Amino acid sequence: MAYSEWPSVPKAKLGPWGAQSPLLGPAADFQDVLRKFAVNTMRPLGTALDKLTAEEVVAKSSKFWEFWGEFRKLGITVDALMALPPDEAGVLFAVLFEEFGYGDSGLAISVGASTLPKYIAARMGRMDLAAKIPDDQIGCWPITEPDHGSDTLDPTAAICHPTGNYGRPNCIAKITDGKVIVRGQKSAWVSNGPVADWGIVYCSADTKAGPDPRGGVCVIVPMNSPGVSRGKPLEKMGQRALPQGEVFFDNVELDISYVLAEPKDYAKAVYMIHTEANSLMGAIFAGLARAAYDHAYEYAHERRQGGVPIIRHQSVATRIFHMFRKVEMATAMARRVISYNFQAPLPALQCGMSTKVTSTATAFEVASEALQIFGGNGMTREYPMEKLLRDARASMIEDGCNEVLAIKGGTYLMDESKLAEPSNKQAAQ
Template sequence: MLYKDIDQNITNDHKALKQSIHDFAMEVLRPASIELDQLTPEQVVEKNSIFYKTMQKMYELGYHTAMLPEEVGGIGFDPLSQHIFFEELGYASAGFAVAIAVAAFGPLFAAMSGQPELIGKITLPFTQCKDVSNFSCWAITEPNYGSDNLAVGTDHFQNPDIVQQVRAVKKGNEWIINGQKSAWISCGPVADNAVLFVNIDPSMGMSGGGICLVDLKQPGVTKGMPLDKIGQRELPQGELYFDDAVCPEDMMIVGPEAYSIMTSATLAHANALMGAIFTGVARSAYDLALQHSLERTQGGKLLSQHSLVQHKLFGMFRKVQAARSLSRTAITFHLTTEVPDKKFSIAAKLTSTYAAFEVANDAVQLFGGYGLSKEYPIEKIFRDARAGLIEDGSNDILAIVGGNQIVKEAE
């Protein structure tokens, strides 16, 4: 590892954790992600594909429980360890880092509900399982409502003309669900259950939503073809269709009264994770560029000996450092505060994903023609980083949501 960690809070245990996760990620996740990058989306999700085999290895190590506290069987990482974990996974493969995070979304929501029955039904079987048969996902984006679903806190979140299309209607002691989630649901094609964001009260616009845990193996659910996309191709994505799907009463864990708060908290959590993952992506691109500049000679000397290259490398280093500092602060704040505050996580997500994209872009440039070749991992990292500017909310919309919050708080 060329990149030194100067965080004063890092203990020897953190350093050992970082090394072990880094080694695993580079030995297992990086080669698997490169192999999957060359496959069709259908091949990625075939049973026994390298996607499943790699996820299986992470489950065996208990990585699927990285976000869960010890009381419910999780690893019980402190906030800094969580950051280290996701940064190192992101370093090797952004797609696998996202996959292992969303795999735990249902169990995480059940744990957050604090309801012992839900924890017993959803969280404990997940933390106790050591095989990849138990997989969740986060289903919020819809074909016609992408950014609108994340505009929480803004006035248009209350506009009754802008309403989620997936609807839940109460019948007796069950919720009946109809509608479609978009092709962007990460791990949708492989998930057994979903944290599903639905509309309950259309008169409240987007804010009249609900959050429920839905079994995706029931007859009322079908899945679309896995999506073909530019980057993070190791991360399968696809639509979910609900046709009179059933959700038991106790699985609707948030109703319209708390929907905006919980959507805000979910965004704060997801964006904090993205900050850590894309710090790893940025660092990975920086390391490759530095290494290449130490090996490639042009103009009679190594690239690294040209002051223009040193200038460029320092700009890249600065961006990685800024991304890491802010995303560590944001994840620590988010995991230790009782009242989630999304603007810090959004700031971290934007800083890290822009850093990853800009550093990867500079790295491709430093590689010259080799940077465009599939023989080197930098072109994949560049494509992966590009997806990060839209993933978990388009950066432009997230900035509007964060800016809107700042102004409202100041008024």
């Protein structure tokens, strides 16, 4: 609109996605479809699953399977994503997971974790392994262990305490005579653990020197292999639509072709999946933050106090404004990071961490503010806010506690060539 046509008192009206630039390629057509799926399918199913026990969520008759049936009808596959040019794939990936986070973050994480075995195998160029994994089967990423949480995400030991003793790993893989043998257990937090058909398992290597908590092996495990078993689905506070649980490996023996990374490449393999997973979290929780904002925005227009809609009270309008700007910031960062990492020759883990920390902290802050705007109604299960707050709270621990990501992220921002130590200067030359 030309300036001359502006109204004399201008006020721009934003659409459902705020200050969004025009989208690229398939994402442009797909965003509306995804929004409808998020609101009409994911949200009611996620809300119903939230009220069930963890055992009921994974039962054969559960709406969890109805969700997966509906998701498959969208035709979103790893192969389709990989076939797109990187600039379009980056935008589609971000929009897809934002919308899924807008619908239900637990189900969104279930989809994200599910894609990891096939997607990471493909990103590592192991199309032979990726081809073994059908698109209609569910994947998981077992990495953390009962005795090892934050430290498993850091094979470079950047976060480790200098006097720490990180002890024995709980899960070990041995490569021998053309085979890999996995033994031990992974934590109760494995997303999709109770239901997965495939796992991308990250564990320590049993080298000649004994189990090595720093080096490791990354192996694709068909979860119906002899020796794989699972614990009870975990009862937890948020993201209750997402089944989680322990996975046990009793000397699970696979051909060596199932190994995606041997010890020498383990740090590289963790870097790859951590960058992807943190970026995914960035998009999903930017979506949750927008959902919380939208609920509060609508409520603030409907709810009246003192004869006026509460948004007319300046404190409420101010809070809505701060929520709005935080959601815009988290969304912009998620899209920027994901687009960058899809196109960069070497994706930047520090950027993945930045979007994960920003979006999850934003989701929690915005959900908390939104609950406050709902007043007492925010506390009840009749309204969506208490669930969104619980879902958002889990995200600050998931995929690496935010404070640990910040420590590690800081080390990734260091430029050794600028540091004073003579040995570093020499190494950089």
